[in-house]
Amino acid sequence: MPEEEWRNLHATLEQIIDLITRRNADDSSSEWxxxxxxxxxLGISPKTWQNYRDQRLIPFSQIGRKIYVNR
Structure with a gap:
């Protein structure tokens, strides 16, 4: 394979990897x-969930009485 084609292929693959990485980061952090x-x-009981929140094992946000977590 000629070097120029190899460099173009390599650049294209890097762009694809970057797009996938950014998309995954955006998806995981945008859904509450x-x-x-x-x-x-998670399949856990309300008491276990409360313990996780009390111990700050799972980060969450609270608005009024509603509690939200990042998927």
Whole structure:
């Protein structure tokens, strides 16, 4: 394979990797779910969920009485 084609291929692959990395980062940090939905996804009891929050094992945000976690 000629060197110029190799460099073009390499540059294209780097762009693809960068796009995928940014997309995954955007997706994972932009979706907030309510506390109960997160607890059910994890399959844990309400008491265990409360313990995790009290110990700050899972980061969360609270608005009024609603608790949200980042998916």
């Amino acid at each position: 779910i309510e506390s109960e939905a997160a607890r059910k996804l």
